Amino acid sequence: MVSSDREAGDVTVDLLTETYRDHYGSLLKLAALLLDDLASCEDVVQEAFIRVHSARSRVRDPDKVLAYLRQTVVNLSRSTLRRRLIGMRLAPKPMPDMASAEEGAYELLEKDALIHALRGIQRRQREVLVLRYFSDMTEAQVADLLGISIGSVKAYGSRGIEALRVRMEAFR
Amino acid sequence: MSAPHEDDGLEEAGAALRERFHQAVSSLEAAPGTLDYLRRAVPARRRRRNAALAATALSVFAVSTGATLAARGSFDPQPSQAGGTNVGNLLTTATNDAPGGGSGHGPPTPGGQDMSDDGSAPSQTSSALPTTPGSPKPLVLATPLSATPAGTPSAGVCQNSSMSSVAATQNGTTGGVTYETFVATVKTACTLAGMPALTVLGADGTTAKVPIYKADPAAAPLLPTEPSGQTLTLRPGDRYEFQLAWVPLACPTNPTPTSPPSSPASTSQSPTATSTSSGPSASSGPTSSSSGQPTPSGTPSSSAPAPTIYSVGYSVYGVQPAQSVNLMAGCGASVYVTDYFQAPGQRHASQPATSATTAH
Structure with a gap:
């Protein structure tokens, strides 16, 4: 019994390591594109990893771990944005005590005009564009993940690209 | 007729967008020590969740068991002779105008005293109450x-x-x-x-x-x-x-x-x-x-x-x-x-x- 638990734990650790090596970077970038506060990206992705892997027994299909992780990242990003919106209304955001290891990369990201333009469009349009063109998901996959129809995905995508184009031109 | 042109434009825009997206976040990498943190955090979260589940189950069991026992104890018609309150008598009013009163459960006390006052009442009842031959x-x-x-x-x-x-x-x-x-x-x-x-x-x-x-x-x-x-x-x-x-x-x-x-x-x-x-x-x-x-x-x-x-x-x-x-x-x-x-x-x-x- 103990050995089986240990085996299960080892398997979990191996799967965690494997998933981390394969997908952590892409999920971190996904979060960076979805969130308007890049400092929260690490927290969101780590929380997604913890949630999905601590409930591995409920994941029926091991091949869908990435799908679960993506879904969790999107949901947590939404929650973070919503929470931050409320927090901004109530209190000023405190300054971080120390610089993050990724601060340099984030600074580069902050300077990107596309990122600025992306943060200016609707949240649903941004999610569709990021999932469709960054994560290379099909329209059906995006529709399934976001819980909307394929037609809505197409509409959000085309309108999002148009809105993005307008904003990019405005930056120039 | 314009649909193919729109689709072509969308595809071109999509391809450009894909390239720009990857280019924008290409410098992002995971912070060092993240994997170690996850290796510690995942089992800890699992333990916490299991502990919370166990505590909840234990609480539900304890509450249900306690409620059941309390309900049974409150209406126990057979109070202990050794002491304690006589719940049965508390549920009814003892008589004050007649000795040996007390309707309901349990032995009475002289003068209709409340049974909850004295746990030894059952043993005192027969000796304290003056009985005469032929009297009830x-x-x-x-x-x-x-x-x-x-x-x-x-x-x-x-x-x-x-x-x-x-x-x-x-x-x-x-x-x-x-x-x-x-x-x-x-x-x-x-x-x-x-x-x-x-x-x-x-x-x-x-x-x-x-x-x-x-x-x-x-x-x-x-x-x-x-x-x-x-x-x-x-x-x-x-x-x-x-x-x-x-x-x-x-x-x-x-x-x-x-x-x-x-x-x-x-x-x-x-x-x-x-x-x-x-x-x-x-x-x-x-x-x-x-x-x-x-x-x-x-x-x-x-x-x-x-x-x-x-x-x-x-x-x-x-x-x-x-x-x-x-x-x-x-x-x-x-x-x-x-x-x-x-x-x-x-x-x-x-x-x-x-x-x-x-x-x-």
Whole structure:
């Protein structure tokens, strides 16, 4: 019994390591594109990893771990944005005590005009564009993940690209 | 016609967007130590979640068990003889105007004291109360109510729900004394011991100050002599019964100089036709002694106040009466009640109470 638990734990650790090596970077970038506060990206992705892997027994299909992780990242990003919106209304955001290891990369990201333009469009349009063109998901996959129809995905995508184009031109 | 051009434009824009997206976040990498953190955090989160689940399950179990035990304890009709509060008596009002009062469950205390005051009341009752020969003894149960029926570990104490029917039959009124027989049919196997739990309510629905005495053959043989002090082990379909006598008291303004104080009813005043041979006798009925024992009166006087309707309720378990009868008295009354006994023809399951006591 103990050995089986240990085996299960080892398997979990191996799967965690494997998933981390394969997908952590892409999920971190996904979060960076979805969130308007890049400092929260690490927290969101780590929380997604913890949630999905601590409930591995409920994941029926091991091949869908990435799908679960993506879904969790999107949901947590939404929650973070919503929470931050409320927090901004109530209190000023405190300054971080120390610089993050990724601060340099984030600074580069902050300077990107596309990122600025992306943060200016609707949240649903941004999610569709990021999932469709960054994560290379099909329209059906995006529709399934976001819980909307394929037609809505197409509409959000085309309108999002148009809105993005307008904003990019405005930056120039 | 313009759709292909739009699609082409969208694809071009999508391709450019894809490239720009990857280019924008290409410099992002995981912070060092993230994997170690995740390796620690995942099992910790799992442990916390399991602990929370276990705590929740434990809490639900504890609450449900506690509620069940509390509910059972609150309505336990068999209080402990060794001490503690007598919940049964707390559920009813003890009588203050008659010694040995206390309707309902449990042994009474002299002067109708609250049982919760003194846990040793059962042992003091018989010695503290002055009894005279022929006077009714206070409610002293032949069977210790805390005794567990011997040899019947699986049969629980009878409840109201254990009964398929509880019927009350009036056996007639003789000399002002009304006799009632309660017969109950058991639905599920259970045990009974001691005296039935009676509650006397007045016309206004509140507990009336009516003392309840045990029908001791030596002191108050108002009822047919039945084997008492037995623990009944009842099976489905069995019937048991008990009898009570409703003895209206004489009004204070109505002196009864001619009637002997110790003869509530003459020997000819048998309670029922079937109990003539063992009916009440003149020498052993309740008396109006100086101790304040109630005196049954033959007929109410013409100057007595208008009779009041009392409701005598019988509850197998708890306070909710399973059956009740309406009886009348002008100036109060006393109730004499037998122990439980098997209905005629069903004597097979009763056990002596002593065996139950020693087995406990």
